[in-house]
Amino acid sequence: MTETGFRAGILLFRLFKIVSTAVARYVDGTFSNLQPSMRLSRYFLPILRETPKEAEILSHRLMLRAGMIRQEAAGIYAWLPLGFKVLQKVTEIVREEMDRAGAIELLMPTLQLADLWRETGRYDAYGPEMLRIKDRHEREMLYGPTNEDMITEIFRAYVHSYRELPKILYHIQWKFRDEQRPRFGVMRGREFLMKDAYSFDIDEEAARRSYRRMFVAYLRIFDRLGLKAIPMRAETGPIGGNLSHEFIILAETGESGVYCDADILDLPIPDELIDYDGALESIVGDWTRLYAATDDVHDLARFERETPPERRVRKRGIEVGQVFYFGDKYSKPMRALVAGPDGVERPVIGGSYGVGVSRLVGALIEANHDEAGIIWPDSVAPFAVGIANLKVGDAASDAASLKLYGALKKAGIDVLYDDLDERPGAKFARLDLIGLPYQVIVGPKGLAEGKVEIKTRRTGAREMMSIGEAVARFTG
RNA sequence: CGGAGUGUGGCGCAGCCCGGUUAGCGCACUAGUCUGGGGGACUAGGGGUCGCGGGUUCGAAUCCCGCCACUCCGACCA
Numbered sequence: 001m002t003e004t005g006f007r008a009g010i011l012l013f014r015l016f017k018i019v020s021t022a023v024a025r026y027v028d029g030t031f032s033n034l035q036p037s038m039r040l041s042r043y044f045l046p047i048l049r050e051t052p053k054e055a056e057i058l059s060h061r062l063m064l065r066a067g068m069i070r071q072e073a074a075g076i077y078a079w080l081p082l083g084f085k086v087l088q089k090v091t092e093i094v095r096e097e098m099d100r101a102g103a104i105e106l107l108m109p110t111l112q113l114a115d116l117w118r119e120t121g122r123y124d125a126y127g128p129e130m131l132r133i134k135d136r137h138e139r140e141m142l143y144g145p146t147n148e149d150m151i152t153e154i155f156r157a158y159v160h161s162y163r164e165l166p167k168i169l170y171h172i173q174w175k176f177r178d179e180q181r182p183r184f185g186v187m188r189g190r191e192f193l194m195k196d197a198y199s200f201d202i203d204e205e206a207a208r209r210s211y212r213r214m215f216v217a218y219l220r221i222f223d224r225l226g227l228k229a230i231p232m233r234a235e236t237g238p239i240g241g242n243l244s245h246e247f248i249i250l251a252e253t254g255e256s257g258v259y260c261d262a263d264i265l266d267l268p269i270p271d272e273l274i275d276y277d278g279a280l281e282s283i284v285g286d287w288t289r290l291y292a293a294t295d296d297v298h299d300l301a302r303f304e305r306e307t308p309p310e311r312r313v314r315k316r317g318i319e320v321g322q323v324f325y326f327g328d329k330y331s332k333p334m335r336a337l338v339a340g341p342d343g344v345e346r347p348v349i350g351g352s353y354g355v356g357v358s359r360l361v362g363a364l365i366e367a368n369h370d371e372a373g374i375i376w377p378d379s380v381a382p383f384a385v386g387i388a389n390l391k392v393g394d395a396a397s398d399a400a401s402l403k404l405y406g407a408l409k410k411a412g413i414d415v416l417y418d419d420l421d422e423r424p425g426a427k428f429a430r431l432d433l434i435g436l437p438y439q440v441i442v443g444p445k446g447l448a449e450g451k452v453e454i455k456t457r458r459t460g461a462r463e464m465m466s467i468g469e470a471v472a473r474f475t476g
Numbered sequence: 477c478g479g480a481g482u483g484u485g486g487c488g489c490a491g492c493c494c495g496g497u498u499a500g501c502g503c504a505c506u507a508g509u510c511u512g513g514g515g516g517a518c519u520a521g522g523g524g525u526c527g528c529g530g531g532u533u534c535g536a537a538u539c540c541c542g543c544c545a546c547u548c549c550g551a552c553c554a
Contacts, residue, residue: 046486048486048487048504049503049504050488055547073545074546094504175554179553180477180552181550181551188553188554196554238521242522246554337487354554355554357554359554390512390513391513397525423512424514425512426514426516427513427515429514445513466522
């Protein structure tokens with residue numbers, strides 16, 4: 001056998017191994033990011049009974065109590081299994097909608113060279129919020145607070161013609177901003193997970209089309225997360241540019257005051273069949289026509305002139321995303337040039353689009369909770385169903401619970417089976433706290449009539465039914 | 477960055493002003509018994525360099541100095 005043939009053989013064998021491993025993982029259900037169903041006795045769910053004193057805001061308290069996160073330093077958190085699961089579900093929705101809108105995922109590093117940021121002048125401009133690091137060769141580096149500079153560097157290395165445009169590239173990566181005062185748990189950490197997308201177009205008109213794409217994708221992302229998000233005209237801050245919208249979700253405990261026209265709240269969300277290559281002007285127009293502003297840019301006179309009294313909404317909100325059009329702010333100094341149809345090179349026209357993924361987890365809780373704890377929307381619930389075996393050790397309760405657990409698991413439902421030998425009260429409190437959308441309560445009382453109880457966390461509604469009916473409820 | 481405050485078993489706290497036995501309480505944890513539909517009861521246990529460094533003193537969780545970390549209120553940000 002020739003050496004080339006031998007190498008090809010090894011390559012083929014490796015390929016076979018990769019494929020067969022993937023198939024095996026798919027078959028036993030561990031494929032992709034979705035983690036399997038769990039028995040609570042084998043899980044890692046460190047519930048706190050008392051609220052840690054440092055947590056002032058509700059979502060922060062609930063995340064600590066529900067064993068979702070652990071603080072490792074100011075504004076820096078470890079994501080424990082339950083929290084990580086939610087984070088992954090949010091991430092996945094963001095990813096799906098970006099992909100649907102035609103954006104292309106890549107992954108840039110967290111550490112960047114200072115020299116790159118010197119090209120745009122941002123190394124000095126960014127200030128103490130930027131975490132600066134030196135490597136062993138005394139090379140100046142930084143932990144990326146955002147990626148405009150790097151993506152522009154990547155873009156300019158490869159793309160030189162208008163014929164390759166438009167392009168929207170994005171990644172979902174940890175960022176670090178050395179906030180003066182981190183607070184509110186993951187809502188305003190120093191380290192945070194962000195989806196940031198960057199668009200590249202030949203001219204302003206095309207760039208505005210990309211902007212609208214991302215705008216519409218954002219409407220869909222927040223809607224799928226079960227959140228009411230309102231786009232609001234915004235300042236551009238250190239990113240720069242002259243067109244920007246913040247996406248604010250309404251929550252009683254939000255950081256900023258929000259003023260808007262009630263009609264915005266009833267605008268329809270584009271469905272998943274939306275044609276992103278089609279005309280999006282009317283959708284964006286509908287969403288930006290009516291008055292909507294946060295208190296820092298609020299114009300009372302205009303609000304009262306444009307909005308009839310009965311439609312004036314004054315609420316609190318949390319910023320969960322922002323879109324920017326910034327033209328040639330980065331491409332010009334970095335010489336990211338593309339040739340147009342006329343053969344003349346010009347700076348590529350850009351925009352950037354951020355979603356605070358880890359912040360969203362906190363925001364989701366701010367918008368979905370009650371006195372007893374979290375209430376997850378179905379789309380991001382860490383488990384769809386929790387089974388509470390009220391009398392572990394009792395033959396009938398054990399058998400019924402296991403039957404349910406097995407059937408739901410087999411049907412691909414993400415289910416958490418509470419098989420701990422504890423009193424019912426503790427189990428109810430815990431399930432309410434962690435906020436799974438549905439609880440199946442299995443105990444001797446119900447089983448005496450051959451029934452289990454299904455409780456809907458959000459409404460508190462309870463229903464007795466047979467095990468078969470219960471399984472059908474979630475799988476049918 | 478201005479202002480305020482806190483560091484004592486895993487969590488919540490007391491003790492500190494006014495120095496003095498083996499540093500205490502609740503929860504959690506371990507073993508056992510009874511229990512069992514909204515965070516159970518009893519019994520017996522285990523676990524702490526009192527943030528770090530220095531000083532004063534016969535003696536420091538406690539007084540003094542320095543440092544570090546964290547939190548809260550305000551101005552700023554996905």
